[in-house]
Amino acid sequence: MEERLQKVIAQSGICSRRKAEELILAGKVKVNGSTITTLGTKVDSRDRITVNGKTLSKEEKVYYVLNKPKGCVTTVKDDKDRDTVMNYVPANPRVFPVGRLDYDTSGVLLLTNDGEFANQMMHPRYHLPKTYEINLQGMLTEDDVKKLRKGFTYQGEKYSPAKVFIKNKDYARDRMLVDLTIYEGRNHQVKKMMEALGHEVRRLNRSRFGFVTVDDLKPGQARRLKPYDVRKLVAMAQEESK
Numbered sequence: 249m250e251e252r253l254q255k256v257i258a259q260s261g262i263c264s265r266r267k268a269e270e271l272i273l274a275g276k277v278k279v280n281g282s283t284i285t286t287l288g289t290k291v292d293s294r295d296r297i298t299v300n301g302k303t304l305s306k307e308e309k310v311y312y313v314l315n316k317p318k319g320c321v322t323t324v325k326d327d328k329d330r331d332t333v334m335n336y337v338p339a340n341p342r343v344f345p346v347g348r349l350d351y352d353t354s355g356v357l358l359l360t361n362d363g364e365f366a367n368q369m370m371h372p373r374y375h376l377p378k379t380y381e382i383n384l385q386g387m388l389t390e391d392d393v394k395k396l397r398k399g400f401t402y403q404g405e406k407y408s409p410a411k412v413f414i415k416n417k418d419y420a421r422d423r424m425l426v427d428l429t430i431y432e433g434r435n436h437q438v439k440k441m442m443e444a445l446g447h448e449v450r451r452l453n454r455s456r457f458g459f460v461t462v463d464d465l466k467p468g469q470a471r472r473l474k475p476y477d478v479r480k481l482v483a484m485a486q487e488e489s490k
Contacts, residue, residue: 261361315462355454402444
């Protein structure tokens with residue numbers, strides 16, 4: 249069966265589909281020795297594909313969920329020699345993180361070698377819900393909650409409506425524990441949203457990605473997702489994109 253070249257590259261696990269398209273347009277991809285620069289070119293399993301001079305290998309697709317601990321970076325390598333999330337998953341087959349969590353943010357992080365799956369989990373059009381538990385300095389007002397639920401713009405960034413659930417209020421220390429569910433995935437988004445309301449995030453934990461949680465995992469522990477879980481996430485992403 250023939251498939252689009254960029255999809256095959258993404259499925260090999262070396263990059264996302266968007267990055268694969270960039271590589272094709274840059275003339276970095278060859279099929280059976282011929283350089284391809286046209287997006288949408290069809291290939292099949294008999295074709296020999298090379299990217300940056302390296303032949304694509306067909307790895308087994310694997311999918312992990314990690315309970316990311318605080319104090320590690322969400323990168324494959326770090327030039328400052330800091331602890332990375334790669335230290336908490338098996339080295340083979342090679343995987344990469346799906347999106348990012350900040351250095352001081354903990355919780356649910358997916359890792360895979362399936363570029364197509366990663367693209368569906370990260371791309372804005374799919375709107376997968378992500379829930380964060382926020383330890384907040386200060387109290388959200390009723391107006392703050394309404395603003396979050398309605399959506400708002402801050403420093404040129406437009407934030408879509410979010411779900412808000414107040415878990416606990418500590419009046420003595422002027423702190424609040426809040427669950428916030430968002431449908432986007434911009435860098436530092438939750439912190440920026442709270443900053444827009446005049447509050448400081450003391451601790452941040454992603455407690456849910458789609459339906460996936462890490463309630464059964466200690467910080468630094470990972471487990472493989474079952475095929476059913478992967479299919480359910482993909483179906484959920486496709487449904488949210490409609």
